[in-house]
Amino acid sequence: xxxxxxxxxxxxxxxxxxxxxxxxxxxxxxxxxxxxxxxxxxxxxxxxxxxxxxxxxxxxxxxxxxxxxxxxxxxxxxxxxxxxxxxxxxxxxxxxxxxxxxxxxxxxxxxxxxxxxxxxxxxxxxxxxxxxxxxxxxxxxxxxxxxxxxxxxxxxxxxxxxxxxxxxxxxxxxxxxxxxxxxxxxxxxxxxxxxxxxxxxxxxxxxxxxxxxxxxxxxxxxxxxxxxxxxxxxxxxxxxxxxxxxxxxxxxxxxxxxxxxxxxxxxxxxxxxxxxxxxxxxxxxxxxxxxxxxxxxxxxxxxxxxxxxxxxxxxxxxxxxxxxxxxxxxxxxxxxxxxxxxxxxxxxxxxxxxxxxxxxxxxxxxxxxxxxxxxxxxxxxxxxxxxxxxxxxxxxxxxxxxxxxxxxxxxxxxxxxxxxxxxxxxxxxxxxxxxxxxxxxxxxxxxxxxxxxxxxxxxxxxxxxxxxxxxxxxxxxxxxxxxxxxxxxxxxxxxxxxx
Amino acid sequence: xxxxxxxxxxxxxxxxxxxxxxxxxxxxxxxxxxxxxxxxxxxxxxxxxxxxxxxxxxxxxxxxxxxxxxxxxxxxxxxxxxxxxxxxxxxxxxxxxxxxxxxxxxxxxxxxxxxxxxxxxxxxxxxxxxxxxxxxxxxxxxxxxxxxxxxxxxxxxxxxxxxxxxxxxxxxxxxxxxxxxxxxxxxxxxxxxxxxxxxxxxxxxxxxxxxxxxxxxxxxxxxxxxxxxxxxxxxxxxxxxxxxxxxxxxxxxxxxxxxxxxxxxxxxxxxxxxxxxxxxxxxxxxxxxxxxxxxxxxxxxxxxxxxxxxxxxxxxxxxxxxxxxxxxxxxxxxxxxxxxxxxxxxxxxxxxxxxxxxxxxxxxxxxxxxxxxxxxxxxxxxxxxxxxxxxxxxxxxxxxxxxxxxxxxxxxxxxxxxxxxxxxxxxxxxxxxxxxxxxxxxxxxxxxxxxxxxxxxxxxxxxxxxxxxxxxxxxxxxxxxxxxxxxxxxxxxxxxxxx
Numbered sequence: 002x003x004x005x006x007x008x009x010x011x012x013x014x015x016x017x018x019x020x021x022x023x024x025x026x027x028x029x030x031x032x033x034x035x036x037x038x039x040x041x042x043x044x045x046x047x048x049x050x051x052x053x054x055x056x057x058x059x060x061x062x063x064x065x066x067x068x069x070x071x072x073x074x075x076x077x078x079x080x081x082x083x084x085x086x087x088x089x090x091x092x093x094x095x096x097x098x099x100x101x102x103x104x105x106x107x108x109x110x111x112x113x114x115x116x117x118x119x120x121x122x123x124x125x126x127x128x129x130x131x132x133x134x135x136x137x138x139x140x141x142x143x144x145x146x147x148x149x150x151x152x153x154x155x156x157x158x159x160x161x162x163x164x165x166x167x168x169x170x171x172x173x174x175x176x177x178x179x180x181x182x183x184x185x186x187x188x189x190x191x192x193x194x195x196x197x198x199x200x201x202x203x204x205x206x207x208x209x210x211x212x213x214x215x216x217x218x219x220x221x222x223x224x225x226x227x228x229x230x231x232x233x234x235x236x237x238x239x240x241x242x243x244x245x246x247x248x249x250x251x252x253x254x255x256x257x258x259x260x261x262x263x264x265x266x267x268x269x270x271x272x273x274x275x276x277x278x279x280x281x282x283x284x285x286x287x288x289x290x291x292x293x294x295x296x297x298x299x300x301x302x303x304x305x306x307x308x309x310x311x312x313x314x315x316x317x318x319x320x321x322x323x324x325x326x327x328x329x330x331x332x333x334x335x336x337x338x339x340x341x342x343x344x345x346x347x348x349x350x351x352x353x354x355x356x357x358x359x360x361x362x363x364x365x366x367x368x369x370x371x372x373x374x375x376x377x378x379x380x381x382x383x384x385x386x387x388x389x390x391x392x393x394x395x396x397x398x399x400x401x402x403x404x405x406x407x408x409x410x411x412x413x414x415x416x417x418x419x420x421x422x423x424x425x426x427x428x429x430x431x432x433x434x435x436x437x438x439x440x441x442x443x444x445x446x447x448x449x450x451x452x453x454x455x456x457x458x459x460x461x462x463x464x465x466x467x468x469x470x471x472x473x474x475x476x477x478x479x480x481x482x483x484x485x486x487x488x489x490x491x492x493x494x495x496x497x498x499x500x
Numbered sequence: 501x502x503x504x505x506x507x508x509x510x511x512x513x514x515x516x517x518x519x520x521x522x523x524x525x526x527x528x529x530x531x532x533x534x535x536x537x538x539x540x541x542x543x544x545x546x547x548x549x550x551x552x553x554x555x556x557x558x559x560x561x562x563x564x565x566x567x568x569x570x571x572x573x574x575x576x577x578x579x580x581x582x583x584x585x586x587x588x589x590x591x592x593x594x595x596x597x598x599x600x601x602x603x604x605x606x607x608x609x610x611x612x613x614x615x616x617x618x619x620x621x622x623x624x625x626x627x628x629x630x631x632x633x634x635x636x637x638x639x640x641x642x643x644x645x646x647x648x649x650x651x652x653x654x655x656x657x658x659x660x661x662x663x664x665x666x667x668x669x670x671x672x673x674x675x676x677x678x679x680x681x682x683x684x685x686x687x688x689x690x691x692x693x694x695x696x697x698x699x700x701x702x703x704x705x706x707x708x709x710x711x712x713x714x715x716x717x718x719x720x721x722x723x724x725x726x727x728x729x730x731x732x733x734x735x736x737x738x739x740x741x742x743x744x745x746x747x748x749x750x751x752x753x754x755x756x757x758x759x760x761x762x763x764x765x766x767x768x769x770x771x772x773x774x775x776x777x778x779x780x781x782x783x784x785x786x787x788x789x790x791x792x793x794x795x796x797x798x799x800x801x802x803x804x805x806x807x808x809x810x811x812x813x814x815x816x817x818x819x820x821x822x823x824x825x826x827x828x829x830x831x832x833x834x835x836x837x838x839x840x841x842x843x844x845x846x847x848x849x850x851x852x853x854x855x856x857x858x859x860x861x862x863x864x865x866x867x868x869x870x871x872x873x874x875x876x877x878x879x880x881x882x883x884x885x886x887x888x889x890x891x892x893x894x895x896x897x898x899x900x901x902x903x904x905x906x907x908x909x910x911x912x913x914x915x916x917x918x919x920x921x922x923x924x925x926x927x928x929x930x931x932x933x934x935x936x937x938x939x940x941x942x943x944x945x946x947x948x949x950x951x952x953x954x955x956x957x958x959x960x961x962x963x964x965x966x967x968x969x970x971x972x973x974x975x976x977x978x979x980x981x982x983x984x985x986x987x988x989x990x991x992x993x994x995x996x997x998x999x
Contacts, residue, residue: 046848048855129658137655140867143640156636159628159978160837194693198861205729210709226859230704338659338866349545356547360725362697366865367837368639479658
C-alpha cells in the first residue's frame with residue numbers, strides 16, 4: 002500500500018535543490034559525503050518526495066559552485082545506500098520510499114539558515130538583533146515594570162486572548178496614535194506572534210488559493226513563503242530602486258489582487274523609504290480599489306540610519322480607507338525572541354483575523370504581553386535611541402569594509418533597516434549571486450542570494466534568472482562590527498563568479 | 501467596482517447563524533435590538549457576506565428560542581437601517597456592501613465565547629484553568645527557576661527558534677521518556693503555541709484540501725475548526741462511549757485518510773479513557789497503514805479524576821511506527837496563558853513541521869520557554885498533584901449539584917479531563933441542546949451545545965440533526981465550586997426544550 006508520489010515524473014531544479022540543501026557544506030568531511038548525507042536526509046523527511054528526479058550532475062555542480070566529480074560521487078554514494086537509482090536517459094531519482102502531502106509544500110530556502118543547526122563564523126543572512134538591555138531587564142524581573150495587582154489579576158484569568166491581551170492592545174493603539182501618527186483604538190489592533198504571523202494571518206484570512214497578490218520585487222522572503230504555501234499567485238513589481246506607482250496601479254487595475262504587500266519604510270532588503278508622493282499615490286489607489294487590501298509592513302519603520310522626521314504609515318494618509326492595513330513588530334527593535342507583532346486595521350478586519358488566530362493558536366503567550374505593554378508605554382523611546390546607535394555602528398562597519406575590500410560592489414544607500422542590497426560586479430546581467438553565496442558559505446560567511454527575495458523565484462521553476470535579483474546579495478548588518486569587517490575581507494577573497 | 505459575492509444566491513441556516521451570533525443576548529436592551537445589532541456587525545465584518553439570504557423568521561426564532569416577533573422586529577430594524585432588504589418570495593438578504601474572501605471561512609461557533617467580550621455569570625463553555633501557583637511564581641520571578649548564565653546567553657541570541665528553545669525540547673523529551681513511557685529525543689519534539697497550534701500545524705503540513713481526515717464524534721472543536729479551514733473532508737466515528745475499533749479500521753481501509761485524530765486519554769468531551777485493547781488495536785492499524793498519520797492528543801492525559809496508572813500514549817505502543825504522533829500541552833495543567841504545547845514524532849515529520857512553523861510565526865516566544873523548561877524539570881509532579889485536587893473538587897461539586905437538581909440528566913462517568921458530556925432528557929432522540937443553550941445563556945449560564953463538537957456539523961448544513969450529539973451539552977467544570985453549584989440550579993429552572 003503506497004501512495005502515488007505527488008509528482009511521479011517531476012524533477013527538481015538545481016537552484017531549488019540548492020535552497021533545500023541549506024548549509025550542507027558547513028560541517029567536517031569530504032564535500033561529496035556532506036552532499037549525499039544532506040540529500041538522503043531530505044528524502045527521509047519527504048522534502049524530496051519518492052520518485053523525484055535529481056538535477057543533472059553538471060547543473061547541480063554549477064549551482065553549488067563545486068566540481069562535477071563531487072556531485073557524481075555524492076550520487077554514487079546515494080545509489081550505494083539504496084536511496085537513489087539511475088537509469089540511462091532518465092537521470093537519477095530518489096527511490097520510492099514513503100511520501101506525504103507535505104512534499105508538495107516547500108519551505109523558502111531563506112529559512113534554511115533558521116531551521117538548521119550548522120554554525121557559520123559570520124551569519125550575514127539573518128537580520129535579527131540581540132535583546133535590548135531594557136527588555137532583558139524587564140523579562141528577568143517582571144515586577145520592575147508590572148503592577149502587582151494587575152499581574153495577579155492576569156494569572157487568575159484562563160489566559161486565552163485571541164485578540165491579544167487588552168493592556169497590550171491599548172498600548173499598541175496609543176503607540177500608533179501618538180508616535181506613528183496613525184489614530185487607532187484597541188479594537189483596531191490584533192496582537193500576533195511576531196510580524197511573520199501578522200503576514201501569515203492576513204493571507205490565511207483574506208487570500209483564497211489562486212488569487213493574485215502583488216508584492217515589491219525584491220521583498221521580505223517570509224511573506225513570499227507564506228504566500229506560496231497559501232497557493233496565492235504572486236505578482237512582483239520591480240522595486241530595486243523603489244516602486245513605480247504607475248506600474249503598481251496598472252497591476253492593481255489589471256489583476257485586481259486580493260492583497261498588495263508593501264514595505265514603505267524601510268524596505269527589506271533595500272533599506273529605502275518610499276517617497277512621499279508615491280506613498281500619497283498608493284493611498285489614493287487604495288481608496289479607488291476597496292476590494293484590494295493594501296498592507297504596509299512597518300516592522301523596520303523605527304530603524305532609521307539618518308536623522309529626520311518619522312515616515313508616517315500609508316494608513317495615516319487614508320484615514321477613511323478601510324483597506325489600508327498596517328503590520329508592526331518589535332522583533333527588530335526590542336528582540337525577536339519576544340515574538341510580538343500586530344496588525345492594525347478596521348474593526349471588521351480585526352474580527353475576522355481574531356477568528357483565524359483562534360483556529361491557529363488561540364492567542365499568543367499572555368504573561369509576556371503584559372511586560373511588552375509596560376515597555377511600550379515606558380522606556381520605548383530609550384530603546385529606539387539605543388538600538389539606533391547599535392544599528393548605525395554596524396552599518397558603518399560593514400559599508401566601510403565593503404568599500405575598502407570590494408570596490409566593485411554597489412548598493413542603494415539605505416535610509417534605514419538592517420540590510421544592504423548589494424549588486425555583485427559582472428557583465429550586463431551582473432554576476433550569479435547563487436554560486437557566490439555557495440562559495441561564501443564554504444568560507445564561513447552566510448549571505449542571502451537575491452533570488453530568494455524575488456517574487457519570480459519559486460524553487461522548481463525560477464523564471465527570474467534574468468531579473469535583476471539574481472545579481473544581488475542581501476547582507477544583514479546585525480553581527481558585531483568586527484565580525485562584519487572580517488566577513489567583508491573573506492568575501493573579497495572569493496573569485497567573482499560569472500554566468 | 502464591486503467583487504461578486506462569494507455565494508450570491510446562498511442562504512445561511514438558522515443554526516449556522518446562531519453560532520455566529522454567539523452571546524448576542526448577553527447585554528442590556530430589548531432582544532430584537534440586540535439581535536439586529538449583532539447581525540449588522542457580522543455584515544460589517546463580512547462574516548455575513550453581501551447578498552446572503554438570512555434564515556426564515558420562524559426558523560431563526562426556533563433556533564434562538566425566542567418568539568417569532570423578536571426576529572421579525574430585528575429584521576425590520578435591519579431594513580430600516582439599510583443593512584438588509586426583503587423581497588416577496590426571496591426572503592431577507594444582507595444588502596450588498598462589501599465582501600471579502602474571508603466570508604467563505606467560518607469560525608466554529610465554539611470560539612464565539614473566546615472571541616467576544618460579553619460576560620456571563622457562569623461560563624461552563626470554556627475548559628480553561630487559572631494559573632497554578634508554582635507557575636505564577638516562576639513567571640513573576642524568573643530568577644527563582646533560571647540559571648543566570650543560561651538566561652544571559654539566551655538574550656544574546658537572535659531569539660528565533662522555529663523548532664523550540666533547545667532546553668525546552670530537551671525537557672519535553674525527558675518528560676515523555678520518563679513520565680509518559682514514550683522514549684523520545686529532542687530532535688523528535690517541536691514546541692508549539694499551545695495544543696491548538698500543534699493540531700493546526702499538523703493539518704497545514706500533512707493534509708491537503710479535500711483529503712479525508714477521521715475524528716471521533718464528538719471531538720475537540722478546535723480540531724474541527726482547523727480541519728474545516730484547511731478544506732479537509734472530515735469523517736466522524738461515533739465515540740460517545742468510546743470508538744469501536746472495527747469501525748475505525750473500516751474507515752481507514754475505505755477512505756485512506758491523511759490523518760486520524762484521537763483523544764485516547766481523557767477524551768474531550770466525554771472524559772473517557774480508550775480501553776487498553778482498543779489502544780493496542782489502533783497501534784496495529786497504524787502499523788498497517790503507514791500513509792495515515794495517527795495523532796494522539798495528550799492535552800488532558802495528566803488530569804485523571806481517579807487514582808490509577810497513567811495511560812501510555814498510542815506512540816508508546818508502536819515504538820517503530822513513524823506515523824504514530826503525539827500532541828501535548830501544558831494549558832490545562834499549568835495555565836492556558838503559557839500557550840505551550842508540542843508535537844512529538846519522527847525526525848522527518850518534525851523537520852517538515854518546523855518549516856511550516858517558520859512560515860507561520862518563526863517560532864514561539866523564547867524567554868518563557870526557558871521558564872517552562874525549568875518547571876517541567878522541577879516542580880512538575882507538585883503541579884500535577886495540586887491541579888488534580890483542584891479538578892476533583894470541581895467535578896464533585898458539579899456532578900453532585902446536577903444529580904440533585906437535574907435527576908433526568910445522564911452522562912458517562914468521566915475518567916478524567918475537565919468536561920462532562922451530559923445528555924438532556926427527552927424523547928428517543930433526546931432534547932434539542934441548541935435551544936437549551938440559548939435559553940441557558942439568557943439565565944447567565946454558558947454551555948456548549950453538542951452539535952459544535954460533532955464532525956457532522958458544518959454550520960450551513962448540519963447533517964447530524966439526528967446524530968446523538970444534538971441531545972448533549974458539554975459542561976466544563978473549571979469554575980469555582982460555588983459557581984458550578986449555582987449554575988446547576990439555574991439550568992434546572994429552564995423548561996426542558998423538546999424537538
